[in-house]
Amino acid sequence: MPKVEHQNSSTVLTDDELRTLDAHWRAANYLSAGQIYLMANPLLREPLLPEHIKPRLLGHWGTSPGLNLVHTHLNRVIKARGIDALCIWGPGHGGPSVLANSWLEGSYSETYPDVGRDGAGMERLFRQFSFPGGVPSHVAPETPGSIHEGGELGYSLSHAYGAALDNPNLLVACVIGDGEAETGPLAASWHSNKFLDPVHDGAVLPILHLNGYKIANPTVLSRLPEHELDELLRGYGHSPIHVSGDDPATVHRAMALAMDDALDRIAALQQSAREDGVAERSHWPVIVLRTPKGWTGPAEVDGVPVEGTWRAHQVPLAGVRENPEHLRQLEAWLRSYHPEELFDAEGRPVADALACVPEGARRLGASPHANGGLLLRDLPVPSLDRFAVPVDKPGTTLHEPTRVLGDLLEKVMEATSARRDFRVVGPDETASNRLQAVFDASGKAWQAQQLPVDEHLDRHGRVMEILSEHTCQGWLEGYLLTGRHGLFSCYEAFVHIVDSMVNQHIKWLKTSRQLPWRAPIASLNYLLTSHVWRQDHNGFSHQDPGFVDHVLNKSPEVVRVYLPPDANTLLSVADHALHSRDYVNVIVAGKQPCFDWLSLDQARAHCARGAGIWEWAGTENGGEPDVVLACAGDVPTQEVLAAAQLLRRHLPDLAVRVVNVVDMARLMPREEHPHGTSDFEYDGLFTEDKPVIFAYHGYPWLIHRLAYRRTGHKNLHVRGYKESGTTTTPFDMVVRNDLDRYRLVMDVIDRVPGLAVRAAAVRQRMEDTRRRHHDWIRIHGTDLPEVADWTWSG
Secondary structure, three states: OOOOOOOOOOOOOOHHHHHHHHHHHHHHHHHHHHHHHEOOOOOOOOOOOHHHEOOOOOOOOOOHHHHHHHHHHHHHHHHHHOOEEEEEEOOOOOHHHHHHHHHHHOHHHHHOOOOOOOHHHHHHHHHHEOOOOOEOOOOOOOOOOOOOOOOOOOOHHHHHHHHHOOOOOEEEEEEEEOOHHHOHHHHHHHHHHHOOOOOOOOEEEEEEEEOOEOOOOEOOHHHOOHHHHHHHHHHOOEEEEEEEOOOHHHHHHHHHHHHHHHHHHHHHHHHHHHOOOOOOOOOEEEEEEEOOOOOOOOOEEOOEEOOOOHHHOOOOOOOOOOOHHHHHHHHHHHHOOOHHHHEOOOOOEOHHHHOOOOOHHHOHHHOHHHOHHHOOOOOOOOOHHHOOOOOOOOOOOEEOHHHHHHHHHHHHHHHOOOOOOEEEEEOOOOOOOOOHHHHHOOOEEOOOOOOOOOOOEEOOOOEEEOOOHHHHHHHHHHHHHOOOEEEEEEEHHHHHHHHHHHHHHHHHHHHHOOOOOOOOOEOEEEEEEOOOOOOOOOOHHHOOOOHHHHHHOOOOOOEEEEOOOOHHHHHHHHHHHHHOEOOEEEEEOOOOOEEOOOOHHHHHHHHHHOEEEOHHHOOOOOOOOOEEEEEEOHHHHHHHHHHHHHHHHHOOOOOEEEEEEOEHHHHOEOOOOOOOEOHHHHHHHHOOOOOEEEEEOOOOHHHHHHHOOOHHHHHEEEEOOOOOOOOOOHHHHHHHOOOOHHHHHHHHHHHOOOHHHHOHHHHHHHHHHHHHHHHHHHHHOOOOHHHHOOOOOO
């Protein structure tokens, strides 16, 4: 028997309401199954034949009936209460369901006019599903009303909370599959309710859909005793409402009661916070929905049970074209929904099937919040001149680049204090990453207990910290996809935790850029700091610069990677990133004191070029260089300039060119990346035949991969991080990885023709200094004085 706890007994469906809700649900179930199986005869106006069946049966039926039930009942409460809502479909492989409901409500045909809401359009809807040239089987960017790619599980709830932040009038329903509920990212995201401000944010209604099975195994939460599951959800800070059963009529009544109960509670919680000033943390409702997997599908196939088992996960009847009994079962299954009652002679949905559907932008497939670029406003970034550091002479003053950026972000936070559409997220590292100036404009979002020793906690704050990179990523993605702006600040080594999540977001952006109806959204901006070369407190465990490699493998029209060498270039790059659309921008910058190389005007010009010659640092004097010293990253830049200075002192006749790279894509061919350079441009910077000694922030083979097709690649020698790390002095880190200035000078001598003999004494002096460094730090615990006190004096 179905069951509802905490139900509002005044909410009772009439017979007419029950009939129309069931009509909508049956129509959605029919359309969902039809997409998996049919390529012709969509309304079963003739007996089903093998040629009506798709040659390849792809898709997921098991979760679809439950998703259809949720969609149907969300429609009812949205229409009855006149609310704005968005739904995140965690079991995104239930794509047939979301497509079916979008087609039923009309938003699909409005988006894709060639798929009309009639019999011909239904045939196109069916045929295109998981078909060459059609649409994916998962909920995807092509799906109206979606902001959540269903290909990978675990991110639905954090996306939902991101969408609700600073959207006070929005209800975000989130269907969580019981397989998805087993993932680490989902488990951590239950804690998002401790960060949701009931005054300024919307509400999230999690709907935990327990149908019992994953692909081939039972699910953990579905096998917990109900009291144990309740204790878990209450421990997370939710109040559970249970709905369970397999009889459609009684489940409809129970689900209506549960939805009204949940929304009544949400309204009361918001009213108490907004009107009565209640400050205690709210315990938000969660609906636990238990229905059979593959509900209303074949009960048994080939003598084994299917409905209510793992066998219903994908395609319950697999051999329909070849097996007459399977074809008979499929026809009986599809006809059990009585399509003749649900669609008229032209194949249009009848009035009963549409009675619960809201109108206009309140339809889930037409919500502007699911096409966030429609709501996006330009970010008010103040002029950089207010924040730039003065640079009268390169390499003589030092600033902490991220601290300088923090001053800019504080003003952005301040400028958006009324409109509330900018957030900074990160795993407990805002102050550690020197961005604490933002706390002058906004505290840290926090709804849980506060103690007198706490600092910067604020029930209405817009800085968000939780020690779960997955949750930070999910929050920010949901926030951006619904039309807002933000920045993710993270230790460089641990941003790898979201490798898979950024994959999905990049795929989403790549696809959405090809859909003219999806408006561009604000870019996903990463600031990676506390980087590999300065891990004074932590050492080897915190040293991994490989996120750049990961991102540069992805769609070139979407990804951008910047390595600004000082404070002013960081300001310039950040300004560009914050104004950009539809990109994933990765910015790697240090938080430790760093030399100032360029004035703001010089930084702007240099960043616009992406890579350029620093004439003031070299000795080519307008002629042809003997060697090119190239660098990307703040620490490599300092080591290259120190090496250039040593070469100027010890080998004054050597013509040295210094090239700094800010935009890593500039190393790629133009045909491979929009920011790439032609061979002519590349050779102009690096020459065709001169040795190039490249000091790079990360793993050296990335530079070889980006430049392998260039004429001068055989002359390219790259120094970078090679997994030699520990807790040691800053300079010892570069020595351990052969990135130090003395090693670079030795590389020049080894690779410039004629220097091996002529400069043998210089090379020996460099090697001796490296040995002296080794002994010095083990006695004194600090770097050599000539390194620690070094400044540029070219």
